[in-house]
Amino acid sequence: MEFLLASAIGGLTTAGVYLLLRARTFSVVLGLALLSYATNVFLFAMGRLVTNAPPVISTLATDYTDPLPQALVLTAIVISFGMTAVVVVMALRSYLESDSDHIDGNGLAQAGEPGSVVLPVEVSEGGR
Amino acid sequence: MNQWIVFAILLPAVMAPVLVLAARHDIVLARVLSVAACAAQLALALGFFVSASSEPPQMYALGDWPAPFGIVLVLDRLSALMLLLSGALSLLVLLYAIGGWDARGRHFHALWQFQVMGINGAFLTGDFFNLFVFFEILLIASYGLMVHGGGRDRVGAGVQYVVVNLLGSTLFLIAVGLIYSVAGTLNMADLALKVPELAQGDRAILNTGALLLLMVFGVKAALVPLHFWLPGTYANAPAPVAALFAIMTKVGAYSIIRLYVLAFGAEAGASAWLAAPWLLPAALVTLVLGMAGVLGARSLGQLAAFSVIGSMGTLLIAVGLFSEQALGAGLYYLVHSTLAAAALFLVADLVSARRIVHGGQLDAGPAFADSGLLSAYFFVLAIAVCGMPPLSGFIGKLLILDSARSSALVAWIWSLVLGTSLLCIVGFARAGSTLFWRRHGVGDLPPPEQDVSSSGVLPMVSTGAILFALVMFTVFAGPATVWLDDTAAQVFQPGQYIDAVLGAGGINE
Numbered sequence: 315m316e317f318l319l320a321s322a323i324g325g326l327t328t329a330g331v332y333l334l335l336r337a338r339t340f341s342v343v344l345g346l347a348l349l350s351y352a353t354n355v356f357l358f359a360m361g362r363l364v365t366n367a368p369p370v371i372s373t374l375a376t377d378y379t380d381p382l383p384q385a386l387v388l389t390a391i392v393i394s395f396g397m398t399a400v401v402v403v404m405a406l407r408s409y410l411e412s413d414s415d416h417i418d419g420n421g422l423a424q425a426g427e428p429g430s431v432v433l434p435v436e437v438s439e440g441g442r
Numbered sequence: 443m444n445q446w447i448v449f450a451i452l453l454p455a456v457m458a459p460v461l462v463l464a465a466r467h468d469i470v471l472a473r474v475l476s477v478a479a480c481a482a483q484l485a486l487a488l489g490f491f492v493s494a495s496s497e498p499p500q501m502y503a504l505g506d507w508p509a510p511f512g513i514v515l516v517l518d519r520l521s522a523l524m525l526l527l528s529g530a531l532s533l534l535v536l537l538y539a540i541g542g543w544d545a546r547g548r549h550f551h552a553l554w555q556f557q558v559m560g561i562n563g564a565f566l567t568g569d570f571f572n573l574f575v576f577f578e579i580l581l582i583a584s585y586g587l588m589v590h591g592g593g594r595d596r597v598g599a600g601v602q603y604v605v606v607n608l609l610g611s612t613l614f615l616i617a618v619g620l621i622y623s624v625a626g627t628l629n630m631a632d633l634a635l636k637v638p639e640l641a642q643g644d645r646a647i648l649n650t651g652a653l654l655l656l657m658v659f660g661v662k663a664a665l666v667p668l669h670f671w672l673p674g675t676y677a678n679a680p681a682p683v684a685a686l687f688a689i690m691t692k693v694g695a696y697s698i699i700r701l702y703v704l705a706f707g708a709e710a711g712a713s714a715w716l717a718a719p720w721l722l723p724a725a726l727v728t729l730v731l732g733m734a735g736v737l738g739a740r741s742l743g744q745l746a747a748f749s750v751i752g753s754m755g756t757l758l759i760a761v762g763l764f765s766e767q768a769l770g771a772g773l774y775y776l777v778h779s780t781l782a783a784a785a786l787f788l789v790a791d792l793v794s795a796r797r798i799v800h801g802g803q804l805d806a807g808p809a810f811a812d813s814g815l816l817s818a819y820f821f822v823l824a825i826a827v828c829g830m831p832p833l834s835g836f837i838g839k840l841l842i843l844d845s846a847r848s849s850a851l852v853a854w855i856w857s858l859v860l861g862t863s864l865l866c867i868v869g870f871a872r873a874g875s876t877l878f879w880r881r882h883g884v885g886d887l888p889p890p891e892q893d894v895s896s897s898g899v900l901p902m903v904s905t906g907a908i909l910f911a912l913v914m915f916t917v918f919a920g921p922a923t924v925w926l927d928d929t930a931a932q933v934f935q936p937g938q939y940i941d942a943v944l945g946a947g948g949i950n951e
Contacts, residue, residue, distance in 0.1 A: 353616055356616060382628075396582070400604065407589070411592070411594040
């Protein structure tokens with residue numbers, strides 16, 4: 315079980331970091347999501363891996379699993395879920411404002427690149 | 443147990459939903475409520491300041507759960523100082539925002555209160571995971587504030603800011619997990635007791651977790667090489683928001699001071715002074731890079747943003763020396779640099795709003811309205827930021843240089859701090875002379891009527907008030923340094939903090 319869990323965390327992190335380093339916002343959002351999954355599983359394992367043991371006090375139990383990481387993971391899941399929603403909205407807004415889905419907003423310079431979504435627009439001064 | 447401590451978090455936490463629910467359509471009511479809440483927080487912070495000055499650290503156990511198991515809030519001199527600073531800054535900058543910025547988008551005041559709640563919580567909490575939660579609260583609010591008013595450049599910079607900070611949050615969780623897996627506690631005071639007794643085999647995991655945490659705080663504090671998000675974010679954020687963000691970099695610095703002196707300080711056995719070999723060199727590079735950025739800035743926003751990086755470098759040098767004297771000097775510089783950076787962003791906004799064609803670009807342009815008063819503001823700020831006499835930047839840098847004399851890197855610190863001050867002077871002199879002296883072209887006068895942020899006296903008065911605070915901080919530098927040295931002494935006696943948390947409400951049943 316340890317190997318399975320460790321390789322899963324490793325795989326998720328690798329994929330997450332790779333996607334995070336891409337130029338387009340969609341892959342970056344996916345990368346962040348994968349990284350947060352990896353973190354959640356990682357946090358869960360920090361209380362040591364125990365099977366078939368309750369986290370709360372019970373008269374029948376002989377062994378317990380650590381309840382604290384479970385509470386932490388719950389908080390972390392809620393926060394990362396909310397944050398993924400926020401970053402999706404911000405990325406969409408940025409795409410609509412600049413007509414480019416590049417993370418640095420400079421997609422216009424690479425208009426010839428296949429697959430890039432670039433609409434013909436006038437470059438206007440943003441800001442205030 | 444001091445019940446009042448929790449009000450520093452409760453007050454903005456209650457006021458923010460009230461602003462969303464009751465004052466959504468009424469900007470006047472929202473302004474009144476928001477200013478009242480910030481004024482009440484300032485009064486509360488003043489009370490904390492007085493009470494922390496005379497008493498040992500106090501704590502509040504949330505839900506009355508005993509200390510290592512429940513979450514505690516701790517008020518000592520350091521957190522009282524930070525609360526007072528954030529209270530004063532948020533009130534003054536909010537008054538500036540009322541000059542027009544708050545009406546350019548929705549929910550400005552509610553987000554402002556949430557931001558203040560996150561900042562206050564981060565300064566008070568005595569628990570790691572709770573620190574993560576308060577970091578998230580202040581970040582979520584800052585995402586909203588950062589894109590307030592919209593615009594292509596601002597939203598683009600906002601996306602980068604969010605992505606970098608989400609990555610930082612992920613690292614924070616991993617670091618907390620690593621520390622918990624070997625120490626079995628999330629309470630900072632309890633961790634300080636556990637760290638020296640840890641088995642040798644677990645030491646590597648603990649140190650990895652602690653250094654990952656340093657990276658997370660480094661992202662917040664704009665420590666090189668984790669500073670790259672800051673110039674784009676601060677230069678593109680709305681001016682009052684950028685001014686409030688000046689205290690957000692200090693949240694990172696505060697966390698570094700708190701954690702690496704309390705839990706990884708002199709008492710930590712094999713992990714003693716864990717952050718020291720990394721922090722000081724990184725801070726020196728931060729200082730050079732920030733001040734070089736000031737010299738190369740092409741707009742006022744960039745100038746202010748890079749001066750923040752430079753001042754964080756100076757501050758973290760003082761922190762990275764990890765001595766009582768250096769921390770006292772660093773705290774003086776912290777207060778000074780927060781006020782100076784906030785005022786600089788506001789002055790940059792006042793100037794750019796009046797230059798219709800050139801905006802914040804550092805190009806010679808026609809004359810603009812109020813340039814007499816604004817050039818005086820800019821001149822005072824340039825003196826303060828560069829650290830020239832007679833203002834507080836000079837005193838702060840002098841204290842830091844004095845405290846570095848016993849360090850092994852003293853030659854580096856002295857030459858870099860003095861050399862970068864010269865870079866900063868040249869950068870500000872160039873910016874100021876271009877903006878205020880080299881004029882040509884048709885005059886912009888009369889001033890633009892349509893720009894809301896430039897009309898009215900409130901923005902001018904609140905910016906002037908921050909400058910006045912800076913001058914007062916210089917005039918009363920004597921009493922201030924005595925108080926701050928006592929604060930540094932308290933930080934370097936972790937026993938007081940640990941007794942307050944674990945002695946009073948701890949496991950004594």
